[in-house]
Amino acid sequence: MESTLQGRLRNTHLPASKAMIPLYEAIVNSIHAIEEQAALGGRPVRHYAIDITVLREEDLLSSADKRSEDRIDGFLIEDNGIGFTEENWSSFKTLDSLYKAQKGSRGIGRLMWLKAFRDVRIDSVFGMSDAALFRRTFTFHPDRDVVPDGDPQETSDPRGTKVSLKGFIRAYADQSPKTLRAIAGGILEHCLWYFVRAEGVPIIRVIDDTEIISLDDLFDEHMHSDARAEELLIGEHLFEITHVKFRANLNKSNTLNYCAAGRLVKGESLKGRVPGLTSTMSDEQGSFTYAAYLTGSYLDERVVEQRIGFHIEDEGVGLFSGAELTFQDIRDAVVPRVKSFLEASLRQNIEASAERIDSFIQTKAPRYKAVLRHVDTEELIVDPNTSDRDLDIVLHRQLYKLEERILEEGHDIMVPLKDETEVDYQNRLEKYLTTVADLNESSLVDYVTHRRIILDLLGAAIYQDDDGKFAREDKIHELIVPMRKTSEDYEFRRENLWLIDERLTFHDFLASDKPLSAMPITSDSSGKEPDVVALRMYDMPVLLGEKGPPPASLTVIEIKKPMRKGYVAGKDQKSDPILQSLDYLSRLRNGAATRRGRKIPNAEQIPGFIYVIADLTDDLVQSCELFNLTKTADGMGYFGHHPKPTYNAYIQVVSFDGLLKSAKERHRAFFEKLGLPPH
Numbered sequence: 001m002e003s004t005l006q007g008r009l010r011n012t013h014l015p016a017s018k019a020m021i022p023l024y025e026a027i028v029n030s031i032h033a034i035e036e037q038a039a040l041g042g043r044p045v046r047h048y049a050i051d052i053t054v055l056r057e058e059d060l061l062s063s064a065d066k067r068s069e070d071r072i073d074g075f076l077i078e079d080n081g082i083g084f085t086e087e088n089w090s091s092f093k094t095l096d097s098l099y100k101a102q103k104g105s106r107g108i109g110r111l112m113w114l115k116a117f118r119d120v121r122i123d124s125v126f127g128m129s130d131a132a133l134f135r136r137t138f139t140f141h142p143d144r145d146v147v148p149d150g151d152p153q154e155t156s157d158p159r160g161t162k163v164s165l166k167g168f169i170r171a172y173a174d175q176s177p178k179t180l181r182a183i184a185g186g187i188l189e190h191c192l193w194y195f196v197r198a199e200g201v202p203i204i205r206v207i208d209d210t211e212i213i214s215l216d217d218l219f220d221e222h223m224h225s226d227a228r229a230e231e232l233l234i235g236e237h238l239f240e241i242t243h244v245k246f247r248a249n250l251n252k253s254n255t256l257n258y259c260a261a262g263r264l265v266k267g268e269s270l271k272g273r274v275p276g277l278t279s280t281m282s283d284e285q286g287s288f289t290y291a292a293y294l295t296g297s298y299l300d301e302r303v304v305e306q307r308i309g310f311h312i313e314d315e316g317v318g319l320f321s322g323a324e325l326t327f328q329d330i331r332d333a334v335v336p337r338v339k340s341f342l343e344a345s346l347r348q349n350i351e352a353s354a355e356r357i358d359s360f361i362q363t364k365a366p367r368y369k370a371v372l373r374h375v376d377t378e379e380l381i382v383d384p385n386t387s388d389r390d391l392d393i394v395l396h397r398q399l400y401k402l403e404e405r406i407l408e409e410g411h412d413i414m415v416p417l418k419d420e421t422e423v424d425y426q427n428r429l430e431k432y433l434t435t436v437a438d439l440n441e442s443s444l445v446d447y448v449t450h451r452r453i454i455l456d457l458l459g460a461a462i463y464q465d466d467d468g469k470f471a472r473e474d475k476i477h478e479l480i481v482p483m484r485k486t487s488e489d490y491e492f493r494r495e496n497l498w499l500i501d502e503r504l505t506f507h508d509f510l511a512s513d514k515p516l517s518a519m520p521i522t523s524d525s526s527g528k529e530p531d532v533v534a535l536r537m538y539d540m541p542v543l544l545g546e547k548g549p550p551p552a553s554l555t556v557i558e559i560k561k562p563m564r565k566g567y568v569a570g571k572d573q574k575s576d577p578i579l580q581s582l583d584y585l586s587r588l589r590n591g592a593a594t595r596r597g598r599k600i601p602n603a604e605q606i607p608g609f610i611y612v613i614a615d616l617t618d619d620l621v622q623s624c625e626l627f628n629l630t631k632t633a634d635g636m637g638y639f640g641h642h643p644k645p646t647y648n649a650y651i652q653v654v655s656f657d658g659l660l661k662s663a664k665e666r667h668r669a670f671f672e673k674l675g676l677p678p679h
Contacts, residue, residue, distance in 0.1 A: 009142055014115040018308050019172035020183075022112040024190045026077045026163050027052065027204070028263055029110075031194060033081025033088075033161060034202045040082065049203040051078045054183060055166060056209075071173055074117060074166035079202070083126030083161050084136050093146050114142045118167030125157050133159060180208040188215050188222065190264045193293055195219050196227035196242050222246050224288035228341070232294075234333040235325055239296035241334060243341045248280045248287035256334060258310065259295045260303035266310060273331065274338050276346035276353070278383035283345050292338055298325060352384035360391050367449060368395040374402055448670045454479065454496050455663055462562045462656040470562040476613075476656075477559050481532055483513040497532075499663050500557065500611055500654070507555075509595035510534040516587055523591025530584040532557035537594060552600050553607045554592065556584045560614035562656055567619035569626045576623050581610040582647050589646075608649040616655045624653050636661060 014021060027050060034048040053076040084092065092110065113120045120140040127133040134152035141147060168176070177183050184206040194201040195215075204215040224245035232239045246252050254270040254277055270277055270290070280287050302311045315328045339346060357380065361368045371380070375398050382394055420428075461476055477483055481495040487510040497504035504510075509521050511533045516524045521535045534555040558577050568575035573583050585608040592603035600606065614620055616637070624631075629640035629651060636658025642649045654662075 009111060009114055012111050012115060012305070014112055014172075015308065016171045016175045019116060019176040020186055020190075021308065022116045022165060023052070023075050023077070024187065024263060025110070025112050026075070026165065027187060027191065028261070029163075030077055030079035030081055030161070031191070031202060031262070033079055033083065035081075035199075037080075037082040037159070044200060045202050046200050048080050049205070052076070052183075052187070052204070052206045053078075054180060054206070054208040070178070072168055072176055072178065073173075074119070074164065074168050077163040077165070078160065080158060080160040083159055084122065084124035085126045088126075089136065110140065113140065113163075113165055116169055116172040117165040118169065119164070121164040121166075122161065123164075124161040125155055125159050126152075126161075127159065133157070180206060180211050180213055183208075184213040184215060184218055188218050191215075191262070192219075192244070192264065193242065193259050193262050193295060196229070196244065196293070222250055224248075225283075225285055230337065232333060232337060234298075234330060237296060237298040237325060239294055239298065239330075241337055242293040242295070243338075244291045244293060245281075245283075245288040246291060248282075248289055250289070252289045252291070253279065254281075254290045255292070256331070256338075257291060257293045258299055258330075259293055260299045260310070262295075264293075265299075265303055265308070270338070273335055274342070274346070275378040275381050276349040277338075277342065278349055278353075278381075280383070280385070281342065281345045281349065290338070290342060292334060294330070294334065349384065350381055353381045356384045356386070357382065357391070357395070360388065361395075364388065365392060365395065365449070368399060371395055371398045371402060448667065451496075451498070451667055452671060454499065455660065455667070458499065458656075458663075459660055462660065473559055473561040473564075476562070477513070477531060480559065480613075481510075481512045486511045486514060499659060500613065502666075504534060504555065506536060507534040508537045516584075520595050521593055522588045523593070524587040526587060528584065528587070530556055530581075531559045533584070533588065535588075535592075535595065551602075551606065552592070552594075553609060554585060554588050555609040555611070556581045556588070557611045557613065558584075560612070563615050563617070565617055565619065567617065567623055569619065569623040577612045577614060577620070578610070578623050578627055578651065578653065581612060581651075582642065582649060585610060585649055586646050604645060605648065608647060610649050610651045612651070612653045613656065613659060614653065615657075616653070620653070627651065629653065632658070634658065634661070 030050045031045075034045050034050070038045045038048060054072060055074040055076060056070045057073045082088070121137070122140065123135070123137045125133050125135050133155055135155040135157065136148070136152040138146055138148040177186055187204070187206065188195070191201070191204075201215075206213045206215065224247050227242050227244045229240055229242040232241050254274075255267045256270055256273075257264055258266040270292075277290065279289070281290060282288070299310065304310060313324070313326045315326050357372070361372065380394075380398060382391060386394075417424075417428075457479055458476070461479065462470070474483060479496065480499055481497055482489075487507065495510075497510075509519075511519050511530075513529055513531060514533075515527045515529050516522055516533075517527055519533065521533075532555075534557075535552060536555070537552050558581050560577060566575070567577065570576055570579060573580040589603050589606070589608075592600045592606070594600065616624075621638075624638040627640065627642065629638035631638055637652060637654040639650075639652045642651060
């Protein structure tokens with residue numbers, strides 16, 4: 001059975017995202033050539049070297065200051081390994097050669113060169129002894145196959161091989177890294193196993209014009225501490241896992257990496273697989289990120305020809321259900337080894353995580369106490385340095401899962417399970433009811449915590465800022481109730497009228513900063529805009545006789561800027577907020593109606609309630625005294641009643657300090673019960 005190069009190339013796939021695979025294959029070939037020469041010469045591989053030169057497009061070479069943005073035309077890979085001996089030459093010319101099968105080679109790496117580069121040329125000096133060296137040069141072309149430049153010629157040049165990969169095809173060049181550091185980092189990542197193995201690695205340099213990076217230096221820069229390898233038996237297959245700690249400042253993630261024939265093939269995140277493994281770990285030497293590199297004949301035998309994946313299923317049925325391992329089988333065996341290797345750091349992270357979560361819940365989010373009681377601690381381990389925002393999201397996700405679980409259990413809780421004893425059923429029911437009670441407490445905590453936040457915001461708003469200015473009236477207005485909205489608008493749901501009076505929650509219609517002419521509860525046609533207006537209908541028919549309890553009540557709220565001055569008692573509605581509020585109330589009574597337009601009988605008799613929220617300046621105190629209002633016991637407000645039939649108004653003037661103090665006192669018991677810190 002014969003095979004053609006063109007046919008093999010047509011059936012060989014190389015994604016553009018894997019543009020550097022051809023370069024990596026050439027470098028690994030150079031490592032193999034050096035290993036072969038080192039074995040013959042009896043010297044370690046550290047006595048040999050590989051140089052990789054980045055070839056830029058010629059028309060851009062003059063702009064050296066923009067080199068990182070220049071398109072790459074190719075690479076030149078030079079080594080002083082054994083060269084293209086007759087055995088290597090014969091193997092190169094044979095598709096799917098088995099010559100280096102013991103090294104995990106598939107005889108396909110050179111095909112990757114032709115997928116990504118238009119011009120491939122090799123210049124190799126070889127020989128069985130230094131006394132007789134020969135040069136073999138040839139081109140490798142997808143149409144003409146291997147084209148030698150004649151027979152090998154004797155030479156005095158040193159032993160070694162140069163592989164020139166030029167004419168980087170645009171689709172691949174666009175996907176390749178552009179800077180020297182990125183290129184060198186990719187090579188190190190791909191060949192890292194050679195750097196941590198006992199045999200060592202040749203000296204490898206990456207060159208871009210006058211800039212040179214030694215991979216030894218880059219490796220030292222990356223490494224947090226020495227790597228450690230151990231054998232691992234999974235089923236009947238022997239693997240080796242190499243544990244590596246990288247310096248944390250390299251912005252790497254924690255990964256499990258699968259290698260074949262010394263090359264990195266596939267990597268996957270360990271996030272969520274190892275309890276306590278967070279984005280940044282630490283030990284006695286400082287911060288680091290972790291990577292595991294897995295090698296073994298099982299991976300070598302099942303790697304995809306292009307080395308971009310494996311012929312391994314992700315999951316199987318049952319542990320080691322057959323001779324074929326799955327990735328899940330491998331993960332299940334690797335994770336305990338990772339835990340053991342990182343034991344001290346993981347324990348430190350788990351303890352710090354518990355402290356971080358406990359502190360956040362105790363001081364800022366007590367609603368999540370139910371999560372701590374009912375969620376497995378291994379499901380709730382976070383980076384100790386996570387932000388409040390991210391931690392809130394994590395806890396909310398766990399709370400949602402808990403609520404979902406209880407909802408599912410609730411459908412079956414009243415029916416005993418098959419073969420369930422009465423004692424078991426009682427225990428299950430008790431556990432369910434306990435969890436429900438905790439979730440109900442969580443909802444209450446959420447409600448109270450929201451109010452605590454609003455009180456903190458109000459407290460901050462009524463004091464001067466760093467520039468000595470007080471908050472504008474509209475800012476406080478928005479905090480209490482959204483402006484230019486009515487109770488029929490969706491945005492109205494964020495109202496906080498409880499700051500003034502809990503009873504304001506019960507209303508049939510409420511308008512904030514709306515013209516009287518636009519309100520359905522009055523026939524007044526003026527464009528005046530009270531801060532807040534509310535109508536409350538009582539639980540009785542509207543069309544009653546003239547006698548009996550009032551069918552409704554009206555409320556007017558005026559909010560002024562903190563420490564506002566310039567009030568003039570009794571002068572006019574602009575100068576006196578009490579007089580202004582009374583005028584609004586009088587206008588509302590003019591044709592007062594329900595929100596559906598039904599007239600309210602005896603509207604002139606229904607009670608009115610006025611709240612003026614403003615600091616008690618001397619001018620405002622004069623206005624309170626003009627209307628015969630009584631000072632409150634705490635000295636933070638005034639109250640009274642205006643008996644005139646036109647008004648029939650109960651009036652409260654409340655300072656911002658009094659408003660805040662009263663709201664805090666009403667909630668103090670809730671805050672203490674739920675463990676919220678005092679103000």
